[in-house]
Amino acid sequence: MDKNIYFKDWIHNWDWGMRAALFLILMFSILQFSLFSLTQNYVVSYFGAQPEDVTFSIQVTYISLLFFLPIQIRFLNYFNTRKYLITVLLCGIILNLVFMKTTDIHVFILLRFLQGIIISLMAGAMLTLIFTRLHDQKKQAVGYSVFYGTLLGSSVVAGAPSAWVIDNMDWRMIYYIVIVMQVISIVIVFFIFTKERQHRQVPLYQIDWKAYVVMASGMLCVAYFMVYGPKQYWFQDKSITYCFMLMVFLLFMFVYRQVKSKRPIIHFSIFKSKKFITGLFLLAFFYGLKDTINLVYSYISTVTQWANYQYIELALVNISGMALAMYAASQLVMRKKHSIHFFLVTGFGFMLAFNLWMYFIISTDLAFSDLVIPIFLQGAASGMLFVPIATYILSHVPVNTGLSGSLVAGHVRFFTTLNSFAGYYTLQLFYNQHYKEQFLAHLTPYDMAYTNANNATVQAFISKGYNAQDATIAARASIIKQVGIQSQLLTSQTIFLIVAAVLATIIAVVLIAPFVKRVLNWPKLAFKTH
Structure with missing residues (x-):
């Protein structure tokens, strides 16, 4: 041009x-x-x-x-x-x-x-x-x-x-x-x-404006369903149920219109490529699993309650890791010196290291210096994965399909981000309740650890000038608050471990996939040689 x-x-x-x-x-x-x-x-x-x-x-x-x-x-x-x-x-x-x-x-x-x-x-x-x-x-x-x-x-x-x-x-x-x-x-x-x-x-x-309106309306329904669904206990709420029904109807209408259209927004022929679909799954895993960093940001705002500038500094560390890794990945992609497997193992390996690191160190008294390396690794994982995966996806899309590949990838990002939001929200609700119930089972006069801790807390409040009744109430509230914090920390720790296990599985599959492919293709190659 x-x-x-x-x-x-x-x-x-x-x-x-x-x-x-x-x-x-x-x-x-x-x-x-x-x-x-x-x-x-x-x-x-x-x-x-x-x-x-x-x-x-x-x-x-x-x-x-x-x-x-x-x-x-x-x-x-x-x-x-x-x-x-x-x-x-x-x-x-x-x-x-x-x-x-x-x-x-x-x-x-x-x-x-x-x-x-x-x-x-x-x-x-x-x-x-x-x-x-x-x-x-x-x-x-x-x-x-x-x-x-x-x-x-x-x-x-x-x-x-x-x-x-x-x-x-x-x-x-x-x-x-x-x-x-x-x-x-x-x-x-x-x-x-x-x-x-x-x-x-x-x-x-x-320009097929009707198809665009149907697509946007369907996506709005999906967003409403996934964002508000967990809080409303999903189909127990009528608005969520109606939203889901409308979402399914609009999806059907969009697909039907695209199949019948001479100039579709999305050419469904792109789904004939197995590598394109594989790339979409990799993109979905990437976006779904990287959001555990939000647990760290939530920890900062609810437990440590850092000032805004510290929050920004930590996010800047994350972006620095992403920028450096993305630059390195883009240079390697352009030079075509490494296969997609190298980037996947490296990127998901960084993400695995981040989740395991957070699993072992998360506590009530983390300092900024404790989070620098894991947060940097999480950013490096994002930078190392996105460009190679995006390039892999778009390289297996026919040129005559226009923006179909980019648009589908964008929708995968949208759906996966919403799914991770709803998924992590639901996991936190479940494990928070689970750990709270375990803690509350020990908050009885028959538990010596609780009794000693409660008495010590009451005496601490009395020494500050509280009367006995107010000190008892304040001690009880303080312990309940600590139960909430400890439940959230254990919940975050559990989610980090679950995601780490998923990441380890993905890395193992990526590593053994080439060998499995060779084994499956060996009879075909042997037949051709004869």
């Missing part, structure tokens, strides 16, 4: 300048995706909402991002690039101004859906334009490294200034920071893109 159909003459031959400008706009756009991931407690308290509401709003944003990702390429090729991007950024600014006046959680969720569209239009355009600046053999590895790395790193980049804003002023000032970034993006767009359209205009007709 002619590199000068979008950009002004002064910059189109300056590759690094162009890449830096496009990456800056990409980062500013994606920052909005995870804007509330590290500040959700303040959002919950401001709206008087539940933590699930904030989780649902994040998933809604991702749904709209996926919803518009295939369409944004059509828009980019239809409108004048500079006017189009500036218009999208202005809409984003208006949206952030509306956010600042919003006090209702339901309106907030609706606005997050619209914000996902803005992110998709900008981030998708930037990713497409970055691809035009790369050699063909580097497009997949580098392009997806940039996009995924920016997506994960955005939580820290957004979290650092957000934490400072929250500690020093009204948390809604975050929106002003985002608006400033969007204004900077408008200035960059104005100076690097040509005034007139120099690319062939691709018409906007033949």
Whole structure:
């Protein structure tokens, strides 16, 4: 593709300048995706909402991002690039101004859906334009490294200034920071893109809007079902039951429409490739198992109660490990010096080390230094796995299927993330109750360990000036609190061990798979030689 159909003459031959400008706009756009991931407690308290509401709003944003990702390429090729991007950024600014006046959680969720569209239009355009600046053999590895790395790193980049804003002023000032970034993006767009359209205009007709609406509606049902289902005890709640029924119906409608359509959004022929399906399973395992890091972040907020800046620093350690491993993995993928097995064993091995490390060290008094190495390893695991798996998936998709492979991979990420959220939530409910019951069985006057601990706690409160009755009540509350903390620690420890066992199984399967394949193919090879 002619590199000068979008950009002004002064910059189109300056590759690094162009890449830096496009990456800056990409980062500013994606920052909005995870804007509330590290500040959700303040959002919950401001709206008087539940933590699930904030989780649902994040998933809604991702749904709209996926919803518009295939369409944004059509828009980019239809409108004048500079006017189009500036218009999208202005809409984003208006949206952030509306956010600042919003006090209702339901309106907030609706606005997050619209914000996902803005992110998709900008981030998708930037990713497409970055691809035009790369050699063909580097497009997949580098392009997806940039996009995924920016997506994960955005939580820290957004979290650092957000934490400072929250500690020093009204948390809604975050929106002003985002608006400033969007204004900077408008200035960059104005100076690097040509005034007139120099690319062939691709018409906007033949877009199957009905299929897109059905797809987005089905994904919203899935998100609602998986986020709110565990808390409502699944099918015991009528709204969850109706949501599930609607979800199944919409899925059937989408598949039926795709089969009958001449220009489907997803070409189901891609599922004929066994390696493509294998890649999807690997991607699902990766996204499902990596989320045990949320147990560490939950531990920080509920047990140690660290300050915001320490939380950000630990997340930065994780992102550093991911960035270094992702760079190494992308370089190795481009040079084609290692098979997919090398990356899987290394990446899942790092993840196994993280889970076992946390299993052995988790306690009530962990320091920041205790978590640096395991958190770094978890980031390195993500960086080592994503690019090779994504490249493996897309390399086994026919070219004539367009974005089908990327879209299916995006949906796998979406479903797996929701499944891990619901799965870990359910596991925590089960094991928390299990361990609490074990502890409570010992909270009787006949248990000497409990009696001695209770008496010591009562005396400690009396020495602080409490009377005997208040000291007894305070001691009881303190012990119950400790039971809750110990139950959560044991629950986290159990989940780390379960995930470690699954990871060890995956590594073993990856290691023996080539040998099994050779054994199964040996009779065929022997027959051919004769």
